[in-house]
Amino acid sequence: MTDTLSVWQLVEMARHQDRPYFGDYVSRLVPDFVELHGDRLSADDPALVAGIGTWHGRTALFMGNQKGRTLSERLHRNWGMMHPEGYRKAIRLAHQAAKFGFPIVCLVDTPGAYPGAGAEERGIAAAIAGAIMEWFTIPVPVVACIIGEGGSGGALGLAVADRVLMMENSIYSVASPEAAASIVWRDNARKVEAAEQLQITSRDLLAMGVVEEVIPEPSGGAHTDYDAAARALDEALLRAVQPLLEEDTQLLLERRYERYRYIDSLIGAAEHFGPKVSAKALAE
């Protein structure tokens, strides 16, 4: 698929209105899924669906952005763009999963956090920052997969994990192509050029070492065969989670820290920066 499509065609594929969403995957992977609501502070964010269910014989926490397919559903789900309450719900449930030893799966599909006045008033920056910081402390396996759009800090707030995977025709970017064009050209109409330069395809991210695995989609894209796409996702998630379940908790958290601490070392950064500096050496 990715061989023949332009970068912009891939962006359109990642945003395809018939692309399987979190709900389409979770109904196939976790048939007894029980949704849990609310951040216990003020609200429930419908842009993030979260809950528990039986996955390969054990209870797991699944959460993900839900974009909505009809206009009324999209309005309700806010196109998968979370408010602060969504990040707070995610962390509340991550702590709960840690309490009971449930592995966590995050399926990311968002253009970004909601760029609105209310989100700012209720502390969206600190909500995302707090989530990113908290994920490093959750002592159970965490695996994230970008299933459609992975946009900016809003996506990263759900994707600080032990393994990060991408569906083949999904994108993951520092900012949406429109936002990046608006920043560097002051003109969001330059979105195609921005997308081409940003290196946001699954192949790019795999090459950079930002994701561990790209999950092949049915030919024609995930939207042509939900069952096949869900099977591929399920197998890849299981492959990622299983070895993590065996791992010592302290080691798991140490490796999660190192995954991000040295994430840029694969692309030649190590030779530019010199070798890793140990905490002990820093203290001296």
Add this chain to the structure above:
Amino acid sequence: MGADAWLALLADPGSWQERWSDIRPHDLLDWKRPKPYEDMIEAAREEGLNEAVRTGLARIGERPAWLGVFDFRFVGGTLSIVAGERLARGLEAAAASGVPYLLVTASGGARMQEGVLALMQLAKVNGAVGRLHVSRTPFFSVLTDPTFGGVSASLALMADVNIAEPGAAIGFTGARVIKQATYADLPKGFQSAEFQLTHGQVDMVVPRTELRRRLIHLLELYR
């Protein structure tokens, strides 16, 4: 105000010891339009600027402190791989030694020209901030104009004490983008330091002229 001016204002004279100034940005994505990233880096270097974050050890009122200071003049103070690396090393060093960490921010967010690797710096630095907290080392953050995007959504608001400069614009999404996206009329003072104080995001708003004295007092209280 540039990083050099902040250091002159906050650090005891002659106490600044810069670290890791030799690590330099590279055009890893081969970014060409509208301006080649290489040329942007070179132009900033010719102006004597050394990346968007400088880090090192200093004394403030005779107490040692690790400093991470953003410089908005370097590609808008954007968080890059080098900036993230310097911040993470400083935070780790502070955590290992128990020497308090002082951050001064001025940033438009993550650096577009480094793509998703710039986004990954949010996780890199917040992981290190988490370890700083676990080590029970004091962390103070001074938010100056402007502090947005990937910097407000990573370490800027995660300190023990968040201090904003009067009138500084602080937020996640810039007002221009919010207006474009939502067609909303934004109230006067939206995203100002005072707005963030009212909305519970910062502990205090302190003018530049009183900042050093306030930091010396805080270093004393959190000793």
